Amino acid sequence: GAGVSQSPSNKVTEKGKDVELRCDPISGHTALYWYRQSLGQGLEFLIYFQGNSAPDKSGLPSDRFSAERTGGSVSTLTIQRTQQEDSAVYLCASSLDTGFYEQYFGPGTRLTVT
Amino acid sequence: AQSVTQLGSHVSVSEGALVLLRCNYSSSVPPYLFWYVQYPNQGLQLLLKYTTGATLVKGINGFEAEFKKSETSFHLTKPSAHMSDAAEYFCAVSLSGSARQLTFGSGTQLTVLP
Numbered sequence: 051g052a053g054v055s056q057s058p059s060n061k062v063t064e065k066g067k068d069v070e071l072r073c074d075p076i077s078g079h080t081a082l083y084w085y086r087q088s089l090g091q092g093l094e095f096l097i098y099f100q101g102n103s104a105p106d107k108s109g110l111p112s113d114r115f116s117a118e119r120t121g122g123s124v125s126t127l128t129i130q131r132t133q134q135e136d137s138a139v140y141l142c143a144s145s146l147d148t149g150f151y152e153q154y155f156g157p158g159t160r161l162t163v164t
Numbered sequence: 165a166q167s168v169t170q171l172g173s174h175v176s177v178s179e180g181a182l183v184l185l186r187c188n189y190s191s192s193v194p195p196y197l198f199w200y201v202q203y204p205n206q207g208l209q210l211l212l213k214y215t216t217g218a219t220l221v222k223g224i225n226g227f228e229a230e231f232k233k234s235e236t237s238f239h240l241t242k243p244s245a246h247m248s249d250a251a252e253y254f255c256a257v258s259l260s261g262s263a264r265q266l267t268f269g270s271g272t273q274l275t276v277l278p
Contacts, residue, residue, distance in 0.1 A: 054207070083265060093254065095265035109265065141207060151196075151258065153266060155207035 052076065054156035056142050062162045063132055071127045071159045075144030082125050083145075083153060084117060088138035096140075099125065100147060132163045166191040166257045170269035178277045183227075183242040185272045187255030190236060197238040198256040198266065199229055208254065214238065225249070250276045 055074045063069050075082050084096040095109040099119040110116075114133075119125040129136055139160050143153040171186040189195060196215050200208040212223025219231040225248075229240045238255060252273050256266040 085266075092270045093256075093266075093268035095267070098265050106265070143208075151264075152210060152213060155200075155209070157205075157207045 054142055054144050054154055056140075056156040056159050058159060059157065060160045060162075062164060065134060065163055066131055068128065068130045069132055069161065071129075071140050071161070073125045073127070073142030073144075073156060075123065075125070075142070076154055077123075078146070079144035079154070080122065080147040081145045081151065081153075082119055083143040084125070084127050085141045085143065086138045087141055087158070091138075093141075096127070129161075132161075134163050137161055137163045166195060166259065166267050168255050168257050168267055168269035170253075170255050170272050172272055173270065174273045174275065176275040176277055177245045179247055180244050183240070183245045183249065183274065185240040185253050185255075185274065187229075187238045187240065187269060188236055189238060189255070189257045191257055191259065193259055195257045195259065197229075197231060198258070199223065199227070199238075199240050200254045200256060200268075202252045202254065202271075204251075211240070211253075245274075245276045247276050247278065250274055 057072045080101045082099045086094045097117045098106040114130045117127045139158040141158045142156045145151045145153045167190050169188045198213045199211040202208050211227050212221050214221050214231045222228045227242045252271050254271050255269040258266050
């Protein structure tokens with residue numbers, strides 16, 4: 051079946067602009083995660099959605115970052131007023147909310163802020 | 165809070181030789197443990213996982229890992245390296261009993277020499 055998809059695969063933006071990154075999870079997966087992978091910080095958790103519960107935003111680095119998940123499926127990560135330190139690969143993952151929580155990762159969006 | 169330490173950011177082995185990638189964790193509760201592999205410009209793929217039960221777990225591509233509670237370790241091994249094993253490997257931990265984010269180690273880049 052189809053895996054986790056992310057778009058765009060690459061995004062180049064100017065400092066100060068807003069960007070939106072999209073994630074389509076595996077159908078039927080109720081949990082969705084965003085991570086950031088950067089040279090300096092490695093793989094970091096950003097935010098987690100589980101069903102209709104309030105998201106766990108504990109990993110968001112600043113209030114310029116936000117995310118939403120519509121209809122329990124597609125998620126959008128928004129970065130406002132981008133800074134050069136936001137340059138990274140943003141990875142999305144999804145998992146079933148039953149039993150063991152194996153996360154399936156998408157290919158990522160590479161964001162470059164110039 | 166949990167954390168993961170991967171000893172050796174770069175490991176080189178000859179084709180056919182034993183692969184050993186080290187992972188130690190700290191967790192205040194029994195952890196779930198994972199190894200993921202990342203090929204260039206791709207997302208993360210699950211190699212294997214430990215939740216409960218048998219402490220020696222087998223994964224894809226001939227990899228296995230052993231959970232040693234007394235040593236707080238979850239080292240990844242493969243008896244005979246193949247050129248296609250060259251990739252970056254990440255050890256990760258999550259808290260048992262709930263769907264929560266993964267905490268990753270800093271990764272180990274595996275090079276396989278002909």
